[in-house]
Each structure stands twice: as C-alpha cells, then as structure tokens.
Amino acid sequence: MAQWDTSRYTSLFISEATEHLEALSKELVRLEQGEVTAEAIDSLFRHAHSVKGMAGSMGFEATTALGHKLEDLLDRVRTTPTRFDRGVADLVLQACDALTAHVKAVAAGQPFPDAAPLMAQLVAATQSMRPGTTPLPFKENAAPPLVETTPAPESNLPPRWLISLKVSASSAQPGVRGFLAYKRLGSLGNLFRCAPSLDEVKAGKLQGGLFAVELETTETEANIQKTVSQVADVTLVSIEKVVAPPPVPAAEEARPESSPGDRVVGQEPQRTVRVKTELLDEFLDLAGELLLATAGVREAGRTLHEDARSQLNVSVDRLHGLVRGLHDKVMEARMTPVSVITDRLPRAARDIARRRGREIELIVAGSEVELDRAIVDELNDPVLHLLRNAIDHGVEPPEERRMRGKPPRGTVKVSVRRASDRVLLEVEDDGRGMDTERLKTIAVERGLITAEQAKDLPERDALLLSAAPGLSTATTVTDISGRGVGMDAVKRAVEQVGGTLEIISKRGVGTTFRLSLPLTVAMVNLLLVSVGDDVYGLPIGKVAGVVETTRATLAHSQDLPVLQFGQAVVPARELSALLGVPARLHDVNAACPFVVVETDEGRVALAVDALLGQEEVVLKALRRPLDKVRGLSGVTVLGNGRPVFILDVARIDAPAPHARAAGGDA
Amino acid sequence: MRHVIFLVGKDRYALPLDAVREVVVAPDRYTRVPHAGTSVKGVMTLRGRVVPVVDLARLLVAAPSEGQPAGGKVVLLELTRRDLGLLVTEVEGIEPIEQVDRPPHTTSRLVRGLTRVKEQAATVLDLQGLDSAVASAFATE
Numbered sequence: 001m002a003q004w005d006t007s008r009y010t011s012l013f014i015s016e017a018t019e020h021l022e023a024l025s026k027e028l029v030r031l032e033q034g035e036v037t038a039e040a041i042d043s044l045f046r047h048a049h050s051v052k053g054m055a056g057s058m059g060f061e062a063t064t065a066l067g068h069k070l071e072d073l074l075d076r077v078r079t080t081p082t083r084f085d086r087g088v089a090d091l092v093l094q095a096c097d098a099l100t101a102h103v104k105a106v107a108a109g110q111p112f113p114d115a116a117p118l119m120a121q122l123v124a125a126t127q128s129m130r131p132g133t134t135p136l137p138f139k140e141n142a143a144p145p146l147v148e149t150t151p152a153p154e155s156n157l158p159p160r161w162l163i164s165l166k167v168s169a170s171s172a173q174p175g176v177r178g179f180l181a182y183k184r185l186g187s188l189g190n191l192f193r194c195a196p197s198l199d200e201v202k203a204g205k206l207q208g209g210l211f212a213v214e215l216e217t218t219e220t221e222a223n224i225q226k227t228v229s230q231v232a233d234v235t236l237v238s239i240e241k242v243v244a245p246p247p248v249p250a251a252e253e254a255r256p257e258s259s260p261g262d263r264v265v266g267q268e269p270q271r272t273v274r275v276k277t278e279l280l281d282e283f284l285d286l287a288g289e290l291l292l293a294t295a296g297v298r299e300a301g302r303t304l305h306e307d308a309r310s311q312l313n314v315s316v317d318r319l320h321g322l323v324r325g326l327h328d329k330v331m332e333a334r335m336t337p338v339s340v341i342t343d344r345l346p347r348a349a350r351d352i353a354r355r356r357g358r359e360i361e362l363i364v365a366g367s368e369v370e371l372d373r374a375i376v377d378e379l380n381d382p383v384l385h386l387l388r389n390a391i392d393h394g395v396e397p398p399e400e401r402r403m404r405g406k407p408p409r410g411t412v413k414v415s416v417r418r419a420s421d422r423v424l425l426e427v428e429d430d431g432r433g434m435d436t437e438r439l440k441t442i443a444v445e446r447g448l449i450t451a452e453q454a455k456d457l458p459e460r461d462a463l464l465l466s467a468a469p470g471l472s473t474a475t476t477v478t479d480i481s482g483r484g485v486g487m488d489a490v491k492r493a494v495e496q497v498g499g500t501l502e503i504i505s506k507r508g509v510g511t512t513f514r515l516s517l518p519l520t521v522a523m524v525n526l527l528l529v530s531v532g533d534d535v536y537g538l539p540i541g542k543v544a545g546v547v548e549t550t551r552a553t554l555a556h557s558q559d560l561p562v563l564q565f566g567q568a569v570v571p572a573r574e575l576s577a578l579l580g581v582p583a584r585l586h587d588v589n590a591a592c593p594f595v596v597v598e599t600d601e602g603r604v605a606l607a608v609d610a611l612l613g614q615e616e617v618v619l620k621a622l623r624r625p626l627d628k629v630r631g632l633s634g635v636t637v638l639g640n641g642r643p644v645f646i647l648d649v650a651r652i653d654a655p656a657p658h659a660r661a662a663g664g665d666a
Numbered sequence: 667m668r669h670v671i672f673l674v675g676k677d678r679y680a681l682p683l684d685a686v687r688e689v690v691v692a693p694d695r696y697t698r699v700p701h702a703g704t705s706v707k708g709v710m711t712l713r714g715r716v717v718p719v720v721d722l723a724r725l726l727v728a729a730p731s732e733g734q735p736a737g738g739k740v741v742l743l744e745l746t747r748r749d750l751g752l753l754v755t756e757v758e759g760i761e762p763i764e765q766v767d768r769p770p771h772t773t774s775r776l777v778r779g780l781t782r783v784k785e786q787a788a789t790v791l792d793l794q795g796l797d798s799a800v801a802s803a804f805a806t807e
Contacts, residue, residue: 620716624801626718642711645699
C-alpha cells in the first residue's frame with residue numbers, strides 16, 4: 001500500500017480500541033475480586049498493548065505514549081503478580097479512563113487531553129516495582145514486538161488429513177451414521193471442512209453416500225482409520241496428508257456436485273464483519289417497506305380478473321415469503337447480546353460502591369441473551385441507573401448491615417433471561433427494601449394521589465409510585481423512600497421500547513426491579529378495529545378479550561357504564577370519545593363489540609364499530625410532530641396503502657393532562 | 667432567492683425553494699389523527715412513508731375556511747429526520763424573490779413578510795413560525 005490513508009480507519013480504531021479498553025477494565029475488576037494470576041495480568045497487558053499498537057499505526061503519538069506507560073506497568077506487574085494491589089488497580093483504571101478519553105477525543109475530532117501527570121504516576125509505579133536485582137534502570141526497549149505475544153502458530157500446527165468417507169447405501173440411518181463418523185473424527189482434533197455440508201450429511205442426502213472432511217490432528221493415520229472403522233455402515237475411502245492447509249479441494253469423487261455447502265465447519269471461529277449500526281437501521285427500514293410494498297401488490301391484484309389474480313397471487317406469495325425471510329434475517333443481524341450493557345456494570349459497581357462506602361458483590365447472569373439493538377441502546381442508561389440506585393439507596397452501609405444481622409457485603413444481582421417471547425432483566429439487591437407507606441404519604445402530599453386512593457392502593461402500584469415523575473425527581477424524598485432520582489426516566493425508557501417495569505420489594509430484605517422487554521421492536525400483532533370512518537390497531541398483547549353486547553344492556557356504576565367481563569366488572573368506554581374522533585350513529589339496542597384491553601389503570605372495555613381482524617405489521621416509530629399526539633404508540637401502513645395508527649393502550653383511559661390532578665405521562 | 671409560489675384559496679404565498687422537497691397531488695383521503703387540531707388534515711402515505719399533512723388555509727386563518735375545494739396539492743417540506751406536508755390550493759411555480767418587506771403590523775408568527783411576484787402581492791411564510799404552529803396543532807391537549 002503506497003498511501004496509508006488513516007482517516008478510513010478512524011472509525012475502526014475507535015470501535016476496536018473501545019472494545020479493548022472495556023475488556024481491560026472489566027477484566028481488571030474481575031481480577032480484583034479473584035486470584036491474581038500471571039495469565040490474567042497477561043491478558044490485561046495484551047489489551048493495553050493492542051491499544052498502543054493501534055494508536056501507533058494511526059499516528060496518535062500522545063495515545064501511544066500513554067499506552068506505552070500503561071504497558072510498562074503491566075509488564076512489570078506480570079513478572080511479580082504479588083505486587084498487584086488496589087493502588088495499582090486504581091492506577092490502571094485511571095490509565096484506562098485516560099485512554100478512553102483519548103479515543104473519545106479522536107471520535108469528536110478534538111485535541112487529546114493532557115495525560116502528563118498520570119504518565120508520571122505510571123512511570124513512578126513501574127519503577128517502584130522494579131525488582132532490586134535488575135540492573136537496568138528502565139527497560140525502554142522492553143516494549144514487545146508489534147505482533148501479538150502468542151507464539152506464531154505455523155510452526156507447531158498439527159498435520160491435516162483429507163479423509164473421504166462412504167456411508168453404506170444399505171444403512172438404515174445414513175444421516176446418523178455419517179454424523180457419528182464426523183463426531184468421532186472431531187474428537188481426534190479440529191475438523192475444518194466438510195463437503196458436502198454437515199447438514200446434508202446429517203440429512204443423509206449424499207450422492208453415492210460419499211463425503212469428505214479435513215481433520216487437523218496429532219493422531220497417527222492408523223488411529224484415524226481405526227476411529228472410522230468403529231462406526232457401523234461407514235467405510236474409509238481414502239486418507240491423505242494435506243500440505244497447504246486452507247484451500248484444499250476435497251477429492252473429486254467425494255464431491256458429487258460443486259457443493260454449495262462447501263463452507264468451513266468445525267472449531268474455527270465464525271467469521272464476522274463490522275457493520276455500521278445506521279446501516280442496520282436502514283436495512284430494517286427497507287425490509288419493512290418491502291413487506292408493505294408486497295402487501296400493496298397483493299392489494300392491487302384484487303382488481304384483476306380471477307385467472308390473472310390467482311397467477312399473480314402465487315408470485316406474490318412467493319415474494320412475500322422471501323421478503324419475510326429477508327426481514328427475519330435483518331432482525332437477526334440486529335440482535336445484540338445484553339453484554340453490551342452488562343459488561344460495563346462491574347466497573348460502575350466498583351466505582352459507586354467505593355464512593356459511597358459500600359461493599360458490594362455484583363453478580364451478572366445471562367449477559368449472552370440477545371435483544372434488538374435499538375432496545376439494547378435504550379436500556380444502557382436505565383440499567384446503570386438501577387444499579388446505582390441499588391447500591392446507593394438499596395444496600396445499607398456495612399455497619400448497618402452488621403447491625404441487622406446481614407453480611408457486611410451487599411449483593412446486587414443483574415440477571416437476564418428469556419421468557420417465551422420476552423426478555424426479563426432484573427436488578428436485585430439485598431438491601432433495605434422500599435417503604436411503601438412513606439411513598440404513599442409523599443405521593444399524597446404532592447397531590448399525585450388522594451388519601452382515599454392511597455388507602456386502597458395495591459402494593460404493586462404503591463411501589464411504582466417511586467417511578468412517578470413528581471415523586472422521583474424530588475431529591476428530598478430520595479433518602480426517605482430509599483429510591484432515587486430519575487426512576488421516571490427509567491420507566492419511560494422501558495415503555496418506549498414496548499417493555500414494562502415491575503418492582504418487587506420487601507422491607508429489610510431487598511428490592512427487585514424487573515424489566516420485561518420485547519425481543520424486537522419492529523413487528524407487532526394487531527387487532528384492527530374500525531371507529532367511524534377510521535381504522536385503529538390495538539396490540540394483541542394488550543387485548544384481554546372481546547365481548548359482544550348491546551349498549552342498552554350495560555350496567556352502571558357511579559353513573560358510568562360498566563361491562564361484565566369474566567368474574568370482574570370493567571368500565572366501558574366509547575373508543576371514539578377517548579380518541580376525540582367522530583363516531584358513527586349507533587343504535588343502543590344493536591350488538592356492538594367491546595374490546596377489553598389492559599391499561600395502566602386496569603382493564604377497560606372499548607366500544608368499537610367493528611372488528612376487522614388480526615394482522616402482523618411492521619411498526620413505524622412516530623416522528624415529530626406525530627410523537628406529540630396523545631394516545632398513539634406507533635403507526636403502520638396496511639396493504640391497501642392506508643396508514644393506521646397503533647394506540648397506546650396502556651394509557652388510553654388516562655384523562656387529558658390538564659384534567660389530571662398531577663403530572664402524568666404527557 | 668428562488669421561492670415556490672402557491673395559492674391558498676385566492677391568496678398568494680411563497681416559501682424558499684430550498685425549504686421544499688417536492689410537491690405531490692393531494693390524496694383522496696387521509697387517515698385522521700386523534701386529538702389533533704382542526705388544521706391537521708391527517709396523515710397520508712408517500713412511498714411507504716407516513717406523512718402528516720396540515721391544511722395551510724386553516725393554519726393561517728384560525729376560522730374554518732369556506733368550503734375548501736377537493737383536490738389541491740401537498741407541498742412537502744424539506745426537514746431533517748421527518749416529513750411534513752402543507753395542503754395548498756395550487757402551486758403556481760418558482761420565482762426569484764429579492765426583496766421582502768416586513769408586514770405593516772405583525773399579524774402572525776407564520777408570516778415573514780410581504781413581497782411582489784409578477785406585479786401581484788404575495789406573503790412570504792416563516793419556516794420556523796410554521797414549524798412551531800404545526801407542532802402545537804398536533805399537541806392540542
């Protein structure tokens with residue numbers, strides 16, 4: 001390469017350096033809690049080294065110098081792991097933060113912050129650790145080579161074998177036999193290539209029963225032969241040593257067709273590429289619009305003559321299937337492990353606990369669970385906030401814990417798990433719990449609820465008062481209620497992505513915040529209803545049932561109509577009135593569908609003109625100025641090209657903000 | 667600066683050309699936006715996008731205009747990250763406008779000033795004023 005144009009690599013540098021620095025601080029915090037081993041320090045060193053190397057190749061001298069000093073310190077620690085103490089850990093974390101600041105400066109196109117004092121500290125710490133026996137004052141040339149420190153692999157690679165196998169045509173289970181042979185060979189070493197693909201082997205779809213694998217092993221040829229011979233119905237066709245490892249074509253006779261499944265299998269890591277997240281967003285938009293466009297073609301076909309239409313429909317069905325498949329794949333590509341959030345928590349927990357004089361053990365479980373990246377992005381701050389709250393206000397100081405007969409070290413557990421089509425994320429502490437009586441008292445004082453309401457308020461709802469806007473932002477309440485600022489922001493963020501917040505708390509025992517989240521944001525199942533000339537979508541997840549009855553037969557409670565639903569009585573409302581749209585004239589004696597939905601205030605029956613059926617649609621977020629409209633949660637476009645609003649069912653019965661006693665969700 | 671000249675009823679208005687993305691024929695029907703003010707016509711779809719449309723006649727004159735004829739054109743504004751259409755009666759064309767006089771009495775935040783186009787009076791609209799008027803039309807409650 002004649003011209004090394006670094007600008008193209010800037011974004012790569014930012015993302016990779018950030019990853020290394022995050023890994024470094026994460027591993028360091030883990031190291032602090034466990035045993036300090038040379039391997040663990042080694043890993044820290046490698047991260048620092050990588051960052052330094054990358055900065056060097058980008059020409060960021062200040063970053064390189066800082067990385068170098070950190071590397072020196074870690075190199076010294078590596079030789080004497082016993083010297084690794086809290087002071088060193090703090091210093092390494094500071095250096096890590098400083099390097100992160102540099103990376104951020106690169107991202108923002110700003111000058112690098114000055115790190116001279118920190119660099120001096122690093123040098124001092126490195127020198128203080130110098131073993132007395134070392135005559136050299138400071139190993140300037142000790143910087144390791146620019147390649148990774150692991151030994152070059154070529155020299156000691158085990159030999160590779162190309163093994164052709166034949167599954168007997170008389171085998172009752174050719175797929176199982178073939179797979180068994182594959183597995184057995186895999187136990188000898190690393191399998192690299194299977195032609196045709198393993199799936200075809202498993203399916204028993206082999207022409208002439210032939211397939212071939214490449215095996216990297218230290219075992220002898222005789223042992224390989226023996227292993228194959230132990231599998232019934234499978235015989236060894238040929239075995240030969242492969243000279244050049246990677247692109248070796250499998251033996252001709254073992255490849256009946258130019259095997260499309262000729263991909264690398266075995267224990268090689270999956271190949272990945274980096275994709276800009278905006279690009280993923282655009283993919284999703286486009287795939288969503290393709291779905292809509294396909295539905296549009298189908299709709300247009302309705303005007304065609306029967307023969308022509310059925311022909312068109314066959315094609316449209318196929319197209320729809322393909323587009324649906326594409327959409328699914330795009331959604332899959334967007335799935336991001338929750339670890340993006342949870343990886344930062346140990347470090348944050350450590351810092352918060354130190355600052356507040358708490359002793360904390362943080363347990364993180366299930367960080368491999370995946371969610372749509374839009375949801376993961378939205379959750380970053382809320383989860384951090386919940387953690388801060390748990391440590392700050394949940395877990396008591398060590399002395400207080402001792403007095404209460406608890407272990408001085410508090411436990412905060414962040415766990416993520418799949419529950420059918422939802423993901424549950426819980427932040428649980430074993431602290432003092434929440435005082436619902438105090439919460440209620442303050443809520444009444446602030447006019448959020450009446451004393452009357454407070455008396456009958458269920459525990460669950462009382463706890464959620466802590467997330468009411470008027471309450472959680474009041475700093476004075478923080479210490480009394482035990483829950484801090486910004487819980488309303490947490491609740492809002494969770495609801496924004498279609499999730500719900502639940503709080504479970506027991507005084508003196510602890511509190512759990514449970515976020516129930518959808519896997520993806522984009523697809524939603526709707527019940528379409530018509531009101532007057534309009535069509536609206538109600539998320540199926542919020543629909544408890546439908547009752548058909550006449551308005552005339554509704555019972556009344558406190559002058560408001562109510563509907564018998566199951567064992568309960570639910571308030572009945574005209575959807576047109578709730579939305580402020582004109583209604584069709586209705587005959588009170590005519591049967592009318594009432595859709596019973598789950599709102600934040602409990603179940604409500606909505607009178608509509610007609611049910612138009614269910615549809616799975618692509619949800620579009622509302623953009624300005626539509627996001628200002630009360631009562632809507634999204635919009636979609638039906639096959640006929642008509643936009644349909646999706647109602648914010650959770651808050652549909654909430655009175656208009658000006659009519660509310662106090663702040664609501666407006 | 668070049669401006670898009672259009673009619674709202676019988677009155678002539680202008681918007682800077684770079685504030686306009688495109689002009690489309692008004693749809694036969696709109697999807698109603700709940701709770702929105704009377705100047706909000708509804709939403710339409712344009713190439714798969716959902717575009718809110720505001721009836722400029724009603725936005726300019728608080729009182730309902732006398733029986734707006736069917737049809738008309740939708741002027742789509744060039745805004746970042748969102749779409750907004752203004753329903754107008756007819757689009758006349760693009761004309762250069764050099765001088766904009768301040769209106770004698772500031773009647774509306776929607777109006778930037780007055781000018782003459784081909785010997786006829788025209789009102790130049792203020793994009794920011796328009797934007798905030800639209801925002802409040804959508805958040806009436």
